[in-house]
Amino acid sequence: MKSTYILTTTTSTIEGYNIEQYLQTVSSHIVLGTNFFSDFAASFTDFFGGQSTIYENKLKEIYNKALDSIKRETQKVGGNCIIGLKFDFDQISAKNMGMFMVTAVGTAAIVSTIKNEEKSKIYKDKKYINGSEIDKEIKKNKIKRELRENPKNSFEDNNWNFIIENNISEICYDLVLCSTEWYKTTVVDKANYCLEKVKQYLYSLPDEDAKTLLYTMYLDEKFSTFGKTIFNVIKNRNILDNKRILNELENIDSDVKLKYKLFSLLTVRDEKIDVDDLADYKALLECIESKFPVVVSYGKQKKMFSSTEIDVWICTCKQENDMLLEYCFKCLKDKYGFYTDKVNPPKAKEWLMNTINFLESFQP
């Protein structure tokens, strides 16, 4: 089959034409056995001596073959242009035999000629994007659609790899929410796979978006299935957002879970503590002192069979506890209404005091 006229361009735009529609990625592969090279062993010796023309011509022939083939692919999908055309020359090994593969890849598109008055406008504000950016955009949109239409379908390896390799952050919430569904409804092996991919994805998020995305998900119950994973990523990436924590703490109501989460975030260590952050740390300390006071009351308790009275603290659940007890005998909460000793106001204050002292030692 002889291909009809198909335009090709190595860039993402094509001068004098309007790109009407991007169709899909097209590719062709030409595999060369080792014979290809042994046949040219003789000319190889002359390679640097200027007699490489036979070899060059042969290569050119192969590139043309790849080009013909990708043009036919384009025609098949209804395109009249290949945008962002690229050639790759790869070594592959099969059964200990060295082989080479020439790959042509590009985006099939439909283009039409531009009228003259439009032309001058386009030349003025032309933006250059390269071909692979377009491929990325197409695939990204496909994944977005998939997430929207089939939120319960789990992803294949290649989709995950694409999302992770390209640090695609704008589908973050949808992706993690869908993963929550998959994780909860699938078999153990697949759930573990899903968890692993979510983890890799969270680590791949670009720095400039990671702070907002990770904090929002961590603090929102909707994402709690992966809460621990999200927290570990925040911690391991040393993402501390004092302003966000302060803001959330100041507006907190009686949401106990949120309180724990915010306090646990204070254990995150920012790698680059800035002296300018001192004010934030002080504000946080103040906020914790005023917003998280001791919630229990104190009283006396008469000992049985004795006339002596002892001091007790009275929990919000009404249980009277010996002063030596750190946690309520009945409900296991401490005097601040917190359950565990990992995070509570005294611990948080201690972390903050340490940081403040450290920062103040740099002050003149």
Ligand SMILES: [Zn+2]
């Ligand atoms: Zn209690």
